[in-house]
Amino acid sequence: MTDKIDFGTEAWIQQLMVELNNSEDYAEAAKNWEGDIYFVVEPKGSQLTEKVYMYVDLWHGKCRHAEVPDDPTKFKPEFTISGTVKSFKEVIDDGLDPMKAMLTRKLKLTGNMAKIMRNVKSANQLVHCCTFIPTNFPLE
Amino acid sequence: MWYFRSPEIVFGEDALDHLDTLQGKRAFIVTDPMMLELGFVDLVAAHLTDAGLTVGTFPDVEPEPSVQTIRTGAEKMLAFEPDWIVGLGGGSAMDAAKAMWALYENPGLDPADINPFEPLGLRRKARLIVIPTTSGTGSEATWATVLTDTAENRKLGTGSPEMVADIAIVDPALPAKMPPRLTADTGLDALTHAIEGYTCSLRNDFSDAVCLKAAQLVFEYLPRAVKNGDDAEAREKMHNAATLAGLGFGNAMAALAHSMGHSLGAIFHVPHGRAVALFLPYTIQFIQRGDAETRFHEISRFLGLPASTPDEGAISLVTAIRDLSREVGQPLSLKETLGDGVSRADFDAALDALVANAEADSVIAMGDRIPTTDEVRQLFEYAYEGKNIDF
Numbered sequence: 001m002t003d004k005i006d007f008g009t010e011a012w013i014q015q016l017m018v019e020l021n022n023s024e025d026y027a028e029a030a031k032n033w034e035g036d037i038y039f040v041v042e043p044k045g046s047q048l049t050e051k052v053y054m055y056v057d058l059w060h061g062k063c064r065h066a067e068v069p070d071d072p073t074k075f076k077p078e079f080t081i082s083g084t085v086k087s088f089k090e091v092i093d094d095g096l097d098p099m100k101a102m103l104t105r106k107l108k109l110t111g112n113m114a115k116i117m118r119n120v121k122s123a124n125q126l127v128h129c130c131t132f133i134p135t136n137f138p139l140e
Numbered sequence: 141m142w143y144f145r146s147p148e149i150v151f152g153e154d155a156l157d158h159l160d161t162l163q164g165k166r167a168f169i170v171t172d173p174m175m176l177e178l179g180f181v182d183l184v185a186a187h188l189t190d191a192g193l194t195v196g197t198f199p200d201v202e203p204e205p206s207v208q209t210i211r212t213g214a215e216k217m218l219a220f221e222p223d224w225i226v227g228l229g230g231g232s233a234m235d236a237a238k239a240m241w242a243l244y245e246n247p248g249l250d251p252a253d254i255n256p257f258e259p260l261g262l263r264r265k266a267r268l269i270v271i272p273t274t275s276g277t278g279s280e281a282t283w284a285t286v287l288t289d290t291a292e293n294r295k296l297g298t299g300s301p302e303m304v305a306d307i308a309i310v311d312p313a314l315p316a317k318m319p320p321r322l323t324a325d326t327g328l329d330a331l332t333h334a335i336e337g338y339t340c341s342l343r344n345d346f347s348d349a350v351c352l353k354a355a356q357l358v359f360e361y362l363p364r365a366v367k368n369g370d371d372a373e374a375r376e377k378m379h380n381a382a383t384l385a386g387l388g389f390g391n392a393m394a395a396l397a398h399s400m401g402h403s404l405g406a407i408f409h410v411p412h413g414r415a416v417a418l419f420l421p422y423t424i425q426f427i428q429r430g431d432a433e434t435r436f437h438e439i440s441r442f443l444g445l446p447a448s449t450p451d452e453g454a455i456s457l458v459t460a461i462r463d464l465s466r467e468v469g470q471p472l473s474l475k476e477t478l479g480d481g482v483s484r485a486d487f488d489a490a491l492d493a494l495v496a497n498a499e500a501d502s503v504i505a506m507g508d509r510i511p512t513t514d515e516v517r518q519l520f521e522y523a524y525e526g527k528n529i530d531f
Binding site for chain 2: 028029031097099100102103104105106108109113114116117118119120121123124
């Protein structure tokens with residue numbers, strides 16, 4: 001049985017990088033994507049004591065870098081996607097459509113919205129890769 | 141959690157009379173030159189004047205309205221300072237009214253930055269009434285707006301949940317003068333909304349109900365409305381069907397046929413309804429051949445078509461759509477749609493752009509099977525030749 005990886009940790013974001021770089025579907029869907037992202041995990045309703053910032057640098061279907069920085073000002077990514085652990089779990093684990101999560105503001109997106117709207121296929125595949133990671137979500 | 145958003149819908153004979161009861165000071169009509177010519181602008185303005193409002197008009201919305209037109213209209217709106225905005229016409233005029241409204245409330249906003257994820261803060265200055273004069277676009281019931289980015293030669297499909305109109309006036313007298321070809325184009329647009337709304341990833345119980353009813357009405361009444369424009373019952377039912385389908389896909393989403401249709405429309409200027417309906421049978425076949433559970437057979441069952449299995453139901457639906465399209469004089473292949481003026485070489489030369497535009501359309505990811513780039517290309521090629529999808 002595979003050990004689960006805690007969501008919001010360096011190990012989790014590194015595993016996401018592996019999954020993205022192993023995925024032909026992601027490579028195909030995101031072949032035109034250029035942009036880095038912060039996943040900002042809010043502590044509300046979880047065992048986290050503070051916000052966690054998970055960084056991924058996505059470039060033409062590959063993940064060039066992933067990190068949970070000690071200092072969130074280390075990166076100034078083009079996009080941020082923020083939400084509680086519960087909201088991320090609903091999308092990654094429970095099949096909530098990412099578009100629906102954003103439309104209902106469960107996940108809040110900042111950045112160039114027009115660019116996101118032109119790249120929904122790659123966003124869906126990014127979420128799909130997250131589902132491959134056996135994840136422990138640190139809910140209360 | 142999800143939402144079902146709808147304007148207050150005033151429908152049926154003499155629905156325009158509702159305008160007499162409006163309370164406000166200044167109304168700004170966003171429309172197109174044809175509405176002026178048909179006398180519809182004067183008709184609506186007379187009702188608004190009866191209600192005690194001062195009326196201004198922007199009659200310059202072109203088909204597939206450009207971002208520049210939106211900016212120009214919004215500037216005129218800012219000068220006029222309306223507390224009611226009235227979108228009068230087909231989808232282009234209503235979509236333009238929505239986008240101008242967003243800029244009127246947010247001067248300096250780039251239309252490309254309108255999105256469903258961030259608040260626009262509408263209704264601080266004005267509210268929106270939409271009055272469809274065609275039966276198909278559904279824009280009167282949705283928060284979407286489709287603009288044309290002439291610089292990039294592509295459609296810009298966007299919107300905000302705040303952009304659902306306050307009031308939709310669905311008066312069957314207005315589409316009664318539509319010529320048969322426009323009746324067919326717009327009616328099949330409504331059918332595409334109904335079917336994609338029922339089968340897209342954001343479908344829900346509320347949108348399902350209106351999608352099914354809309355599809356049933358289109359199959360029953362569109363041939364009558366095309367054959368005899370004076371058939372008042374058919375006109376009224378088709379007008380209602382279009383708004384129901386708008387409510388359906390507006391509260392769910394459109395899907396692959398729309399992404400391909402938008403792309404085709406931007407490059408070859410095929411009317412929207414004709415374009416999306418052309419692709420619909422092909423995209424149903426493509427989705428049905430995927431691994432996901434589909435729901436086309438449920439639509440077929442509701443329509444009384446053979447549907448003992450999902451595959452049989454999907455085939456029945458494709459056949460019924462093609463029969464309907466043929467009955468109302470619509471093309472079944474892209475080659476037929478483009479006609480002699482566009483050669484195979486012209487099509488091949490545009491194929492990269494057709495594929496890229498379709499892939500950049502957010503609804504491409506809203507179906508039960510999301511195509512790869514190669515599959516989008518194949519879909520266009522098969523549709524061009526009129527070949528059934530076998531991949």
